[in-house]
Each structure stands twice: as C-alpha cells, then as structure tokens.
Amino acid sequence: MKLCALIPSYNHHTKLGTITERLFALHLPVILVDDASGPEASAAMRALAQDSRITLVRHEHNQGKGGAVMSGMQEAIRQGYTHALQVDADGQHDLASIPELLAKARQYPNAVISGKPEYDDSIPKGRKYGRYITHFWVWVETLSFAIEDAMCGLRVYPLTACQSLMGKQRLGKRMDFDIEILVRLYWLGTPSYFVVTPVHYPQDGLSHFQPFKDNVRISWLHTRLFFGMLVRLPVLLARKYSL
Template sequence: MREATLVVIPVYDHEHAIGAVVQGVLASGLPCLLVDDGSHAACAATLQDLADAQPDHVALLRLPTNQGKGGAMLAGFAEAARRGYSHVLQIDADGQHEPGDIPRFQALARQHPHAVICGTPAYDESVPKARLYGRYATHIWVWINTLSLQIRDSMCGFRVYPLAPVIRLVGEETIGRRMDFDSEILVRLFWREVQVISVPTRVTYPSDGVSHFDVWRDNVRISRMHTRLFFGMLARAPRLLWRRRRGTRAA
C-alpha cells in the first residue's frame, strides 16, 4: 500500500455545492473520489460532468440506491483500498468545510501516519443554535464511551483516516451507515488504540442550503448508537482505564 491520500466525498443531491468543493480539493493537489449515494438525475449528471472534465484527478463511484453517509464512506474506503491508497481524507459535499485547510490536515497526517486527524468545528453565525447545542449531548456520550476527552468533536465530517485500521475495523464489526457513522467509527477506532488528533477548522452551514439530517430518525439512530457503545465501553472499561493511567504516567 503506497503512502498516498485519496479524498472521498459522499454525495447525495448536492449538485449546487459540489463543484466548488471539488475545485477546492483539487487545489490541494490531492485526487478525489466522488461517491454518488443514489442521487437524483440532476446531481448524478453534475457528478458525471465533474469526473469527465478531469478524469486524471476525479473518479466517480455510483451506488445504485441511497445507502446513507456511512454507507457511502464504507464504499469509498473499499475503493481507496482497492486502488492502493494508505489514507482517506473525508470532506462533506455541501460546502460547509474549508478545503483550504486540507494542507494542514495533511501535514498532521504525515507527522502522525497512524492517527485519525479530525476536524474540530469553529462555527460562524450560520450554524443553527439547536444543532450547535444538540451536539454537546453526543460530545458527552463520546467522552463517556471512551473514558477520555481525546475526541474533541466526533460529528465533524472533515478528517483523515489511516486506511489499514479502518479496513480491519469494518471487516470485523458493524458500523452505522447513516448519520451515526461519524461518531461510531471514531469511538471504535479509539477502542482499538488508534490515536485521534483534533485540529480546528472553520465550518459554515451549508453553502447550498440542503441538509439531509432527519431530526427524528437520525436522532433516534444516534441515541441507539450511543446505547450500543455504552455497553461496549463497559466491557472495555478496565483496559480503557489502564490506557488512561498509562498515558497520565507518560505525560
């Protein structure tokens, strides 16, 4: 597996924002894989145009039906591994993330090639206050389920993964395939002693005005995910506490 990063963008009906996101990614010098998560015709055509315009830098993977963000990322991981990449950089398709920060993420990934480099959002005034405050419930549950404060924000979809431990994880355990994906995969990687390094990054909400977060269904999924992780944490608590004590001694 070569030491190289592939940017994977899960896309579902973000035809108005995705062009600017792709251009920002390409400006960083990294290749890009668009995962079409069962988009409707207008977005599917836009994605095809982007791939056709720069076939050496933009690839397109189509899923026949909508799998959810997690399902799209799992397909992207598998494709990145098939192509021989060592890392995957995940960024959202709606324009809320700042592609200009990719070099900072990459620099940290080169310094810490076995760690996840995870964005910590610095929001502007566009963030809905209910969503902003609602995130803290997940933050607290993640801190409980890891017995650690190392994961500053588990919901930001801007991050770099070392691919080898991710492929092992998804081959051995079931990961949430929708909006529960981002938090669950970080917690489960942390349980496997993959370091998580946080980096601040500007986040806006979202540039095309389209959000696929279903307040009822996704909150139920996330609550169920936290419950599953809590019982998983109980079984791992002695080892997690030992790791925490070991880290304190090392510090």
C-alpha cells in the same frame, strides 16, 4: 503515504466543482460517491467524472452518508491509497483547513486527523446543543477527553485501521457513522488529533439530517457504545492510567 480525497454526495452537486478544484490544487485525486442521487445531481457528477483525476462510485440505492464513505474507502483501498481525506459535499467546511490536516496526517500517519468545528451564528440551535450531548457521551464511552469532536465530516482516515475495523464490526451507515467509527477506532488504539475548522451553514444549504430519525439513531448508538465501553472497561482504564 498515498493520499486521496473522498466525497460522499446525495443530491449535493452545486459546490462539487469548486471543492474538487481546491482538492486538485493540493494534488489530491478524488473518489466521488454518488449515493443514489436524483437525475440532475447524478448527471452533474458524471460530467465531473470525465476528469481522469476523479473516480465515480455510484450506488443504485441510497445507503446513507456512512455507507457512502465506506464504499469510498473500499475503492480507495482497491486503488492502493493509504489515507483518505473525507470532505462533505455541502460546502460547509472551510477547505483552507485541509493543508494543516494533511500535515498532521503526515506527522501522525497511524491516527485519524479530524476537523474541530468553529461555528459562526449560522448554525441551527438544535444542531449546536445536540453536539454537546454527543461530546459528553463520547467522553463517557472512551473514558477520555481525547476525542474533541466526533461529528465533523472533514477528516483524514488511515485506511489500514479502517479496513480492519470494517472487517470486524458492522458500522452504522447514516448520520451515526462519523461518531461510531471514531469511538471504535479509539477502542482499537487508533488515536485522533484535531484541527480547528471554521464551519458555515448557508441559508440555501441542503441538509439531509432528519431531526427525529437521526437523533433516535444516534441515541441508540450511544446506548450500544456505552455497553461496549463497559465490556472494555479494564482495557480503557489501563490505557487511561498508563498515560
């Protein structure tokens, strides 16, 4: 098992130094994906990448969070890593959860290990209730309660399974990515396990979530996944009742 960390970033750079130091303390090299950030953020990432433990991947045009994660996965695969720990660059997740995620990844190397957010009062109400809608649809799309949270950006991915999926399926490149990859990996037989992860939304935080565009995009995703579930209904039912 060969692990690295993967950080997608679009104009998030103020917390990257702290995040990378925490990852280095866990002996994790870092693949940092600059998703066409502005000059200040890009310069900060180039400066960080002077450290030999960081590989910087730069997009000339913004591809969205999912596009950045997939670029990072491809680079990790190229370097021979078997697993990638995705860490968001905004600093919302409590990184103290990472050792438990890594321990579970070693226990279940063929599974996705994901954070299960535990929010404080800082979460915007629209984001909080919107997640419940996604939880419901993911349970419908998988005919299972196995996916406890489909939107957390703190995850350990088994790269062989992800590479196989990316070779077969065009995945959403923006905020729909986190949901889609987890559901489609489940359909292919890749299980998920969850670790409770405290999440805080700082008042000065920069969010790239676009309420109208991203909610429309996610709604369209759930429509596609629902009909995908119907096609796979016999297999999903067989799996459900064989457990």
